[in-house]
Amino acid sequence: MRRLLLLLLASLVAAGAAQAAEVLQLQGTLDGKDHQRYLELPFQVPAGTGRVGVQLRQDGAKDRTVIDLGLLDADGFRGWSGGSRSAISVSRYDATGGYLPGAVPRGEWKVLLGVPNIRAGVRTPYHVEVTLWSEAEVQAGKDRTDLVLRAAPGWYRGDLHMHSTHSDGSCSSQQGRKVSCPLFLSLQAAVRQRLDFVAVTEHNTVSHLQELVRHQPWFDRLLLIPGMEVTTFQGHANVFGINGPLPFRLGDTLPDWNALLRQLAGSDAVFSINHPALPSGEDCMGCGWTPARAVDMDRVNAVEVVNASQADGPRAGVGFWEQQLQQGHRMTAVGGSDSHNPDDVDGASPVGVPATLVHAEALSRDAILAAIKRGRVVVDVHNIAGSRLDLWLESDDGRRADMGEALALEDGQAAILRAELDYPTPVRMEFVVDGRRELAALEPGDDGSQQARLRWRSDGKRHWLRVDVRAMDGSLAMLGNPVYVNW
Ligand SMILES: [Zn+2]
Numbered sequence: 387m388r389r390l391l392l393l394l395l396a397s398l399v400a401a402g403a404a405q406a407a408e409v410l411q412l413q414g415t416l417d418g419k420d421h422q423r424y425l426e427l428p429f430q431v432p433a434g435t436g437r438v439g440v441q442l443r444q445d446g447a448k449d450r451t452v453i454d455l456g457l458l459d460a461d462g463f464r465g466w467s468g469g470s471r472s473a474i475s476v477s478r479y480d481a482t483g484g485y486l487p488g489a490v491p492r493g494e495w496k497v498l499l500g501v502p503n504i505r506a507g508v509r510t511p512y513h514v515e516v517t518l519w520s521e522a523e524v525q526a527g528k529d530r531t532d533l534v535l536r537a538a539p540g541w542y543r544g545d546l547h548m549h550s551t552h553s554d555g556s557c558s559s560q561q562g563r564k565v566s567c568p569l570f571l572s573l574q575a576a577v578r579q580r581l582d583f584v585a586v587t588e589h590n591t592v593s594h595l596q597e598l599v600r601h602q603p604w605f606d607r608l609l610l611i612p613g614m615e616v617t618t619f620q621g622h623a624n625v626f627g628i629n630g631p632l633p634f635r636l637g638d639t640l641p642d643w644n645a646l647l648r649q650l651a652g653s654d655a656v657f658s659i660n661h662p663a664l665p666s667g668e669d670c671m672g673c674g675w676t677p678a679r680a681v682d683m684d685r686v687n688a689v690e691v692v693n694a695s696q697a698d699g700p701r702a703g704v705g706f707w708e709q710q711l712q713q714g715h716r717m718t719a720v721g722g723s724d725s726h727n728p729d730d731v732d733g734a735s736p737v738g739v740p741a742t743l744v745h746a747e748a749l750s751r752d753a754i755l756a757a758i759k760r761g762r763v764v765v766d767v768h769n770i771a772g773s774r775l776d777l778w779l780e781s782d783d784g785r786r787a788d789m790g791e792a793l794a795l796e797d798g799q800a801a802i803l804r805a806e807l808d809y810p811t812p813v814r815m816e817f818v819v820d821g822r823r824e825l826a827a828l829e830p831g832d833d834g835s836q837q838a839r840l841r842w843r844s845d846g847k848r849h850w851l852r853v854d855v856r857a858m859d860g861s862l863a864m865l866g867n868p869v870y871v872n873w
């Protein structure tokens with residue numbers, strides 16, 4: 387048996403990345419004597435490693451050579467995928483099917499190769515690439531590539547708030563008992579609601595990241611965004627786009643909300659205050675937004691203005707959000723079902739109700755999160771199929787700002803605020819300018835939509851202009867984010 391084992395250590399510098407993943411190349415050649423043997427290819431994993439990736443390449447298929455793949459960590463068995471996979475990875479939070487997530491111990495690891503078949507007289511070179519990402523790189527998401535489910539720009543519909551067995555979600559078992567509810571059922575409920583994306587936001591944990599990684603290939607029309615509902619005694623906030631756990635022990639290991647907001651600054655993650663107007667008390671401890679210390683609201687990306695069925699009245703978050711806008715803090719209004727039971731289709735918080743409509747460059751995690759920050763976003767209170775609301779401001783000198791964008795308009799400059807709506811039942815539209823509401827006259831557009839316009843003149847100061855859609859009984863049906871002036 388002649389085996390050439392080359393160990394090459396190369397550092398790949400990813401563009402713009404401060405730290406670089408380490409890449410090890412393990413290569414050799416199998417021959418007939420390796421038939422039905424196992425080979426161990428050792429490599430060193432340094433302290434502080436967050437993810438180990440293994441990729442096997444060989445082109446012996448034409449000679450009927452088969453190479454199985456497995457992995458041993460410094461403590462022993464880590465996983466086995468036989469001949470079914472050529473690329474696998476393990477980290478503290480997730481692992482490819484057949485492999486165990488968990489701590490990444492330093493020391494000698496081994497890629498395990500099994501050789502069910504190699505013919506006598508055949509020589510098959512193999513090439514194993516091992517990639518080591520540091521824990522810091524994993525936390526920063528540098529170990530992942532953005533999965534694009536749809537490449538086209540457009541409106542995408544999702545639910546940004548739900549719970550499963552990984553926190554306090556429950557549903558009926560086969561025998562009708564109330565049990566902790568498998569996450570898969572919530573994702574299937576999202577499919578039934580025709581959603582394009584969901585954020586799974588468990589309370590103060592990340593044990594669901596593993597399942598999201600495993601489920602995503604099957605849900606190839608539903609983008610799964612990992613989130614965490616940072617649940618404190620002084621309020622709840624969803625963080626969308628996490629790569630690991632976040633601190634939540636406010637008043638203990640986390641001095642105040644600002645420390646978390648500083649930690650997230652510069653990352654792709656979105657920080658959204660949840661159900662700010664719910665009362666806090668023995669029925670729901672810490673549910674309202676009651677920070678003990680002033681929060682830097684300019685670092686807050688979003689507010690959940692509609693939580694479950696709370697779209698109108700004192701428990702809706704609209705008033706809190708508009709107050710922030712009035713005080714000069716620009717943040718995107720979103721909605722979330724806060725579903726705790728995927729079977730609960732007629733109850734107070736079914737999955738997908740409300741839906742958040744996001745105009746994004748693509749259906750991918752990076753694109754959806756960036757689009758939420760930009761703010762061309764609408765909350766569809768009842769998640770009505772085919773509904774659409776859009777708004778833009780056109781200045782008399784031909785400039786245009788879409789929802790979420792800003793336009794500079796000097797004192798005396800005039801502009802037209804235009805809204806466009808698709809909605810299947812009779813509704814009315816209401817323009818909201820700096821919090822003042824004004825009924826809009828609806829007229830049919832050429833494309834079957836309903837349109838409204840408002841002539842508006844600037845005084846050179848800062849303003850926000852947006853639009854709401856209300857049912858004929860006055861209840862909120864759709865909520866639009868603002869166009870900003872002079873911000
Ligand atoms: Zn909550």
Ligand SMILES: [Zn+2]
Binds near residue numbers: 615
């Ligand atoms: Zn929740």
